[in-house]
Amino acid sequence: MTPNAASTSSGPSRRSFLASTAVATAAVAGGMPLLTACGGSDNGSREGATSGKAADKLIPTYVARTIAKPDIPSKNGSAAGYTGKVDLAALAASVPEKLGTEAPLKIMSPLWGTPPKAGCAYYKALDAAAGTKVTWQNQDGNTYGAKLGAVLASSSIPDVVVMPGWLLTGKISNAVTAKFMDLSPYLAGDKVKKYANLAAIPSDSWRMGIFGGALRGIPMPYATANFIMPYYRKDIFDKKGYTVPKSPDEFLSWAKEATSAKAKVYACGDMMWSSANFFGVRPSGTLGWNIGDNGKLTYRVEEPEYLEALEWSRKLFAAGVVHPDDKARSGDPGQRFTAGQILVFNSDNSAWYVKTAEQAKSNPAFEMEAMDLFGADGGNPTLYAAQPAGIWSLIRKGASKETVENALAAANFAAAPYGTKERMFVDYGVEGTHYTVKDGVPVKTDQGNSEVINAWTMLAAPAPYFAHPDLPDIARKQVEWQQRMGAFTKKTSTFGMNIVEPTRYATLSSQFEQLEIDFVRGHRKLSDVQQAISTWRSSGGDKLRDWYKQLLDKNGSGN
Template sequence: MTPNSPSAPSRRSFLASTAVAAAAVAGGMPLLAACGGPAQSGREGATGGKALKAILPKYLPTHLVEPDIPSVNGSSAGYTELPDPLATSVKGTPGRGGTFRAMTPIWGTVPKKDNAYYTAVNKALGATVRFDPQDGNTYQEKIGAVLAGSDIADIVTIPGWNMQGQIRNAIVSKFADLGPYLSGDKAEKYPNLANIPTGAWQMSVFGGKLRGLPMPAPVIGNAIFYRKDLLDGLGAKLPANAAELLAFGKEYTDARKKVWAFDDLWTCVQKIYGVLPDAPHYWRLDGGRLVHKIETAEYREALAFARKLHDAGVVHPDAEANKDADAKIRFTGGRTLMYNDGTGAWQGMVSEQSKANPEFDMRALDLFGSDGGKPVLYQDPPAGIFSFINKNLPKERIEELLALVDYTAAPYGTKEFQLINFGVEGTHYKKKDGVPVRTDQGVQEAQPSTYLFFASPPSVIAFPDFPELVKEYAGWMARQAPHIRKPLFFGMQIVEPQRYASLYTPFDDLQKDIRRGRKKVSDVEEAVNTWKKSGGEELRKWYADILEKQGSGQ
């Protein structure tokens, strides 16, 4: 399993990975969480420069279990086996007998309270965590209601996509500043937390203070997947530029047989054209001037190419109709040959199809520049899901809770990781050829998306039951990694003033209308002019001020 294998820049991909593995981090999520700059009273702006460095924990990587496939340029390391014996990352029992309430999202069936999994983990923690899991599909509404009141759990998980409206302000006002416990050398007390990369901690600064406990994400978490088993049978050659991708679509789409070459590829089409996808706060420097993605020639070129795919009839009609929830079904059913998704879905689909269709062979296409040259790939945000500690807890309770979180953040190959992610051997899983296989009780009870939400270890690719997938996945990421660069405001929690909140919204509908043939690419010009007059130019100055005062995240 992979503790943070990511996912796409969307919660949909996150859900796909949690169904079969531990919780994933959606990369590419909008930077909506609250964070502050001194000029904005902690409610809007960003924290950077020396002020940021003083807040962050000291990075102390651990090397308890060496990977089979090392990291390359920041790519996730790969583990093809479960170590035997398992390493130990936490000495003794971290808890002091306390009882804590936790609020986390959950997708699927809520486990029974006081089950064998909770009992075993709480015994190992030396404390009792009582979960109040909430439906992830309506989590934002629940969070908003809870944070508006006074009855707030001791530790609360908030995904980045839920940090909207007043929730961002509540993060600053309701949750504890963890800097006194974790900043700088203080992190040495919690070695598994100190093992979390600095970028993830940087994303955990809200309102000028270190408030979040992060789930780290990989450097790239979205891919175009293809059915190698089907393409081999067709004798198909993989495309290596935009023109070849279009030609591939025309050649292998057969509507009469209900087979289309593609599902919706928009996210990765933007990557092919060097555009940072799904990021309304994306800016770059062009001749010393800040330029938003919607103003760039690359954005228009990506739209024009996506429109060509539509006009050629090579995109599945259900994808054109925004029936995204069925994309995986279309892919596994052979109705599409390529589709775009978060890499967190990879292991889940391979695992599912290993019994249903043993011939199923899913691979990720190496990304390319539109002209066939080297791609320009922007790194995903280093974290997108965070947990927060109630500020009303006394110091000794916060310290105890941090010790528990340190346990849940144990890296792959440790006893602690195995317990959190799989439960008790013989009860929740059994080993078959050295691979943990979940029992029915394990599927029902041992949901790592509970404890693991508190904080999780660095992103790795670890599927001992599918070692060939580990090699393929880790190899793919390693090949993409040399082409990855950090966007201008990488890792900076930026909160725009509320008056700009809906400024980008019209472009969500416009790009769909253009790609689906309802409007022209040239319509972008008028929309950009409206954007500028409606506040875009003011927003440009606002970001320029951040850049001047705080520096970039590169």
């Protein structure tokens, strides 16, 4: 069974480069819940957050459900890992009775890849098993934000909308409380026990589903030790005798040695995401706010590490060690990586399995590993925990009771834990049609590869785990990497909070993404970045700081 990753693509074009929490592909950063500092009920302000006892009244009762014991338990905020074979003939049922009534249900979700055809065998089989009748409105994940904004501004909203955290900014963030319903009457407290798989989602993840003082989002849980990984071509490193760099200086020195423009081989792609982790820059969005040891509340761009990370990335471009297509922001870095045109690239944790499986037949010598993150001085890194959830399924306001119950039935099916018939169904489809079993391992057919892709997996998920029956060693490496990095992880003051900022600050930080891109490529000066930080403060940053201070004074700190 596959990992419950958000998608299998990730790159600097999808989010600001210093957002250091990604999904499993997503990315996994932005979006963020605890009590309303400045209002936050359906009848009041939509700003703020909900925490403490107020949040406890809203979230579902947690009922642990581990049907298959993980071979590697979660540690330091990591996902769990399954490395042994599962007896496919003895899978348990996590949904013994169909909870759906086959009422029509429209779901809009981002999808990376070619969407399956409506009415395909996979969709029909899942509907029959769950008792649902879903019409999937899959949208290109890379342009989902634009589509989402247009849909939320219209009067026609699908029954269920999948909301990625990296899009929870500005008007979209405020639209969540205006357009989507409070699910507390169906899920709060013991009500959730009707949906056993939803009840097994950790409480911290459910708290992230509180928007505007109400439980609106069904969460996709995240491991908090979830960071963009700097992958390297181990097979080429071994062949060339390269030593894996353990500091920014060592990386630059190695990169110059490894780059041969004449041979069209470059050390790396755009490393801006990893530079954030190397230099200890906080994520973008609400996680970027933190009260330091000096008692001062600052935003990420105000810290010296922010400029240090940018300047180091600029050195890579200036040294000519970054592939020209990465500099031009064109093409797919992942393809350049597997082709050996770049030896290091950034991506989320899902790439480890995806790229390895992709190359297994065509390039059996291919081997990739993830570098351990290091600090600016070559010592231990300073890393910031990802939020415990980063994607939500939301049900539109005004939906009928039957629509809500069918949406929850679908989500409950999608959230089935590892080692169950439902998880196997969601991840692999129908045996003989979408997969075959070889030596006890499920192997997707061509039809499976074209139909069983990230639709149902986006609706809901169990607690984070990695499991690759065909490549169990990759699952082990993914978990162990997260556990090692998790040992250096800190929480910001806004950890665990789903904060809706005032709309007047919606575009306050929007200038930085393009400025960062231009600066590291040598198109803008350091003084331009410094001026942008100064302008950010004077045009609302200082007032937003006061707003956050009030929120944290009322709700307490997330760390």
